[in-house]
Amino acid sequence: MRERQGPASGLTEHELSEIRMLIEERTGICFDESRARFFSTRVHEHMQEKGHARGSELLRTIRKSNVEYEALLERLLTQETSFFRYPAVYEALEKRVLPELHVKKFWNAPRTLRIWSAGCATGEEPYSIAIAVADALMFADAWNIEILATEVGRQALKQAETAIYSGRGLTNLSEKQLAAHFTPANGGYQVRPRLRKMVRFAQMNLTQAVYMGRMDLIFCMNVLIYFTEERRRALVHRFYETLEPGGYLFLGHSESLAKIPVKFQAIVLSDCILYRKPTPGEVPKPELVAEGRA
Ligand SMILES: C[S@@+](CC[C@H](N)C(=O)[O-])C[C@H]1O[C@@H](n2cnc3c(N)ncnc32)[C@H](O)[C@@H]1O
Structure with a gap:
């Protein structure tokens, strides 16, 4: 035939x-x-x-x-992205998560915050995280901030490393943020060295497990939606293992942990859901919803 x-x-x-x-x-x-x-x-x-x-x-x-x-x-690859793509997520990061981490870790020596942006495309996401940290974490310069930004596409990473942006992706940035964190360059805006020093880019395929040490926060937004269910499960389990107890996983708006049996606590805020890894022996608060809640 x-x-x-x-x-x-x-x-x-x-x-x-x-x-x-x-x-x-x-x-x-x-x-x-x-x-x-x-x-x-x-x-x-x-x-x-x-x-x-x-x-x-x-x-x-x-x-x-x-x-x-x-x-x-x-x-x-679908690499659509932008700065502060979901404002509600960054608001939760600034108003709730960073203050919590400040209290939890401020007296640690060294005072380190480790964040993973998994599937970072052209870099707008990790730089948005860096801006939020620089603007909202108390005494940000007194911390070692390490944002590891990984991506499978090499072209996107090359662009991320130039840190120069223009056009629609900048829409959600305020004038104040543009002035504080960017300088004009090549007809666009380049992220200033203070933020660039926080972010390290690496080529990484998320289906291949690589040991990277523990993370306080993991952003994996708009990546799982493209994966098979089996890979989604495996990756969410890996994120759980990688997070520090009390650490948070941030997903995209149309993604959830429904049907994935993992012990994250879903914290439902007005416009987004955060997934928190409980600390050992923690008694769940009423707002912390049971396993796999979407
Ligand atoms: C739609 S973009 C999301 C970018 C950013 N996280 C956001 O939400 O704006 C999805 C990214 O995941 C990357 N990606 C897809 N499969 C991947 C894999 N197996 N390993 C690493 N990155 C992957 C794509 O190349 C793309 O850059």
Whole structure:
């Protein structure tokens, strides 16, 4: 039986599905029905650009060469982001979480705050965290602030490292924040060195466990929605293990821990939910809702 061909080239449905499975296996990113068209269009574009006439040729190349695999992956990543993407999350960070950490850790020596931005795209998220910390943590300069920002896409990381931004992504920044934390550069705005020193970027695939030490806060916003359920579970368990007791996990607005059996306490605020890892022997407060609450 002849296989159905993809719309514009020698790419069969079977080959398309092989590519989809390879990406899913290596990154956890799932291209389900709702994203099938996006996936197929991007693969076709890639084949055209690379001059592959047949899907079998593309498959052979990406299986053999990591550089070629990453070139295709770059095209398939959704990297939409912006500064202070969910203002309510940053308000909760500034008004509730940072004051709590201040009380908990201020007398520690060294006085360190470790934050992980997992799936940081082009860097707006970790720099927003740095701004919130600089503006809201009491005596911020008296702390060692370490924000580890990781991302699978190398192109996005390159842009993050320049720390220069312009356009729509800056919309949620106030004039005051722009003046305090950025300098004009190349027609845009560059994050000042004080904040850049807090953030360290690293290429990392979230499906491959790498030991990074304990974290006080983990931001993984708008990443889990693209993952298979199995990978989502594994990653949430890893976040739980990585967090300090009393540490927080921040997810995107359309993400939740529903159906994931993990002992985070869901703290429901007016416009967002925070997930807190309980400290040993802690008696849950009424606002701390039971396991896996969405
Ligand atoms: C939609 S962006 C979210 C960016 C930012 N967290 C935010 O909420 O604005 C999702 C990011 O996750 C990254 N990503 C997807 N799969 C990944 C994986 N397996 N490992 C690391 N990063 C991944 C994508 O490249 C993309 O930059």
